[in-house]
Amino acid sequence: xxxxxxxxxxxxxxxxxxxxxxxxLIGGLVVLLVATVLSLGIGSHVVPPRTVxxxxxxxxxxxxxxxxxxxxxxxxxxxxxxxxxxxxxxxAVMQALTRNPLAEPGLLxxxxxxxxxxxxxxxxxxxxxxxxxxxxxxxxxxxxxVAVYALGTAHxxxxxxxRMALAGSAIAMAVGAVTTSILLSRxxxxxxxxxxxxxxxxxxxxxxxxxxxxxxxxxVAGALALIRPLNALALGDDAARALGASAxxxxxxxxxxxxxxxxxxxxxxGPIGFVGLVAPHLVRLLVGSDHRALLPxxxxxxxxxxxxxxxxxxxxxxxxxxxxxxxxxLIGGPVFVALIRTNRRIxx
Numbered sequence: 443x444x445x446x447x448x449x450x451x452x453x454x455x456x457x458x459x460x461x462x463x464x465x466x467l468i469g470g471l472v473v474l475l476v477a478t479v480l481s482l483g484i485g486s487h488v489v490p491p492r493t494v495x496x497x498x499x500x501x502x503x504x505x506x507x508x509x510x511x512x513x514x515x516x517x518x519x520x521x522x523x524x525x526x527x528x529x530x531x532x533x534a535v536m537q538a539l540t541r542n543p544l545a546e547p548g549l550l551x552x553x554x555x556x557x558x559x560x561x562x563x564x565x566x567x568x569x570x571x572x573x574x575x576x577x578x579x580x581x582x583x584x585x586x587x588v589a590v591y592a593l594g595t596a597h598x599x600x601x602x603x604x605r606m607a608l609a610g611s612a613i614a615m616a617v618g619a620v621t622t623s624i625l626l627s628r629x630x631x632x633x634x635x636x637x638x639x640x641x642x643x644x645x646x647x648x649x650x651x652x653x654x655x656x657x658x659x660x661x662v663a664g665a666l667a668l669i670r671p672l673n674a675l676a677l678g679d680d681a682a683r684a685l686g687a688s689a690x691x692x693x694x695x696x697x698x699x700x701x702x703x704x705x706x707x708x709x710x711x712g713p714i715g716f717v718g719l720v721a722p723h724l725v726r727l728l729v730g731s732d733h734r735a736l737l738p739x740x741x742x743x744x745x746x747x748x749x750x751x752x753x754x755x756x757x758x759x760x761x762x763x764x765x766x767x768x769x770x771x772l773i774g775g776p777v778f779v780a781l782i783r784t785n786r787r788i789x790x
Contacts, residue, residue, distance in 0.1 A: 463735040466728050470742035474523075477749035481519045482511050484753055486761045489515075517648040521710060522752050522766075523745045524651055525643065526717060528658040528707030530744020531665050532700045533718025534725075534736055538672040539696040540606050546718040547704035550606065551613035553713040555586025556705065558621045560638055564631040565624055572646065575638055576653055579709035584701045589613050591697055641712035641767025643752055654706035661702035662741065668695055669733045676731060714767040716774025717748050723778065747773070 482498075483489045489497075489507045496502075497511035529547065536545040547553060559582025563569040569578065594609035625632050671692040674682040679689040704718070724747075725739035748770060755769030764772075 459729055459732065459735050462729045463739055466725060466739040467742050470739070470746045474742065474746040474749060477746060477753055478519050478523075480753045481522070481749060482515045484756050485510070485515065486756075486763070517646065517651060518643050518752075519749070520648070521643050521646050521651045522749050524655055524658050525707040525711045525714065526721075526745030526748035527662060527741055528654075528703040529714060529717040529748070530721035530740045531662055531737065532703035532707070533744075534722035534733075534740045535665050535668070535672070535696050535699050535703070536718070537722055538676060538733065539693050539700070541676065542607055543723065544719065545607070546715065547700070547708060548614065548713070548715060550590045550610040550700070551586040551617060552583040552701070552704045553708055554614040554617040554621070555582040555584075555589075556580070556708045557635075557639060557713065558582055558617050558624075559585075561621050561624050561631060561635055564634045565628045570634060572638070573649060573653070576650060576709045579638075580654075580657070580705045583705035583708055586613055586617060587697060587701045587705075591693075638712045640765045641714040641770075642765040643711055644763070644765075646710065650710050654710045657702045657706035661699050661706070664695065664699040664702065665737055668692065668699065669737060672696065672733045676733075712767065714748070714770055716770050716778065717744055717751075720774045720778050721747055 479491070479494070482494045483491055487507075487510060489511055493507045494511055497505075497508040501512055502508050533546045536547070536549065537543055539545075540549070542549070556579040559578040560575045562582075563575055563578035567574075567578075569575060590606065590609045590613050593613065594606040625635060671682075671687050674685045674687040675689060675692050677685075682689050682692070707714070721744040722736065722740050725736055725743055729735040729739055748766070751770040751773050752766045754773065755764035755766055758764060758769075
């Protein structure tokens, strides 16, 4: 049986972690709530806060502002929540599985696999609707993850963090080359592909959220069920084995969780970086590396970060707007550099 709970002498540290986690959850929820309210009112057409409340409480289909809030911005906000949770938790699990602090969904080739599948869907199957891309992208991400794991464990080698990272990079480059080749030979597919590949929450109907929500919910449940094994794996394969855990079994289970979370999020919104990288790092800086605190904090901060990025993307070049992936990168880059500098100061 795996037991990574703190002993009696660690009770004080556990209490401090609990207090910090409560602060992270409350602060994250406040940021998420404020950003969500702004998300419902801000856009190419600004809807006053009072009208937003009226649309939520007394919806009138005859009023254009009510239709904008209910038919366009609520589905976008809901998708933002689901995608933010999926990317952030997937990043936290990937960093634990690979013991690589730079791990995020792109590392294992998930984005590249999803992109290739979307290009194939457009070019060879004539798929033109987002709902059609969705399942191709999900399958592409899953196939890429399986290929990376197979390559990383070839010749009965152990799936070490370095081997998995190298296998992911190799698969991503190879798949990216195939994707580019197809796009160059079928230029008509490019316009459709770039709409998905730019990474945006705009124009996604509510059905997209409904389609990926079960995958994200199942993935989050799986990640929470793996808390103790992930804590054991963080100590190293030998230590995990001594605690009664099987490192290959943990990586297999964690890999399935990552495919569900990152595959569903990427399929719905396109490749969006930095959320899966920044959210776990920020939570780890505040509450430590224990996944009992890390994962709940990540579940809250991930969608909060993505929602803030989505709102700022509508403000900085209004009345036009930046794609969510671009806004997330503009925010996530400086934040990540600041986190690295902070960690260096803490490390001495």
